[in-house]
Amino acid sequence: MGGAPRTLARILRGMPAARDRRALLAVLAAIFIAAVAVAASAIRPWIAAPLAFDTAASVLHFDRIVSGRHLEEALSTTPKPLLTVLYGLLYSATGDWRAISIAALGAWGLCVASASLLAWRVGGVLAAVFAGVSLVLSPRLLLETSWALGSVWALLLWIVAGLAVTGRRPRWGIAGAALGFAALARLETFLVIGLALAVLAVLRFGPARWRRPLPAGAWRISIGLLALPVMCLHDLLLTGDPFFWTSVAASYSATAESAGRLPGLTAVARDLADLVAGQV
Secondary structure, X not given: OOHHHHHHHHHHOOOOOHHHHHHHHHHHHHHHHHHHHHHHHHHOOOOOOOOOHHHHHHHHHHHHHHXXXXXXXXXXXXXXXXXXHHHHHHHHHHOOHHHHHHHXXXXXXXHHHHHHHHHHHHHOHHHHHHHHHHHHOOHHHHHXXXXXXXXXXXXXXXXXXXXXXXXXXXXXXXXXXXXXXXXXXXXXXHHHHHHHHHHHHHHHHOOXXXXXOOOOOHHHHHHHHHHHHHHHHHHHHHHOOOOHHHOHHHHHHHHHHHOOOOOOHHHHHHHHHHHHHHHX
């Protein structure tokens, strides 16, 4: 008689027994299909691929690196090695921009399903429902998915890192590798890695009242920093300058400022407030 309540308790805590995992996989597959269907109905990638300039630039970067030529002129987008390889290979294999759009749709479906799983582990069923619905209904994320921007892949890899460290046996090495790949799609990931290492350093070497025993292998999160030499190698092959990626944002800002197109602090604050309001 007590078996059913115990099973329900495990499910609500996000810790299914082995026999419950097939049902969990079925639920996650349904979430994936639903998320892809909702996004596809809005994007309609089978008609045309509404890709962003950054996305198309990644294919151009791949072409230049494979052909052994340097980029003729700097583009106003920071190179993203993960997209260079992924989108470059997809376009070379198919010759169709829609393949990139469909790949981004698949990544989006995995984002929603894996985020639901992560929220379920941490907060239970209600948290999972909230996470899944919030992502599916986010117009900003849907827009970035339709453009096949790197943020979709970075989000997926951030969630993978979260899943790796919240399992029964935390996999810190996998989390570090996932964050490293995410940094090759969105540079902001380096801030996540740096913050994680800073917290570990404080817990290990900080004031006595803050020190705590660290989980075994937690320092493996630093594997993500290997993305730095990868970025440098990518840009060395692309432009001859291994630190080209560090100068793109500053160069773009300087050009925009000279043309009178750089927004002021008030305009930026207003845009951020509108963005937050649109997510509520």
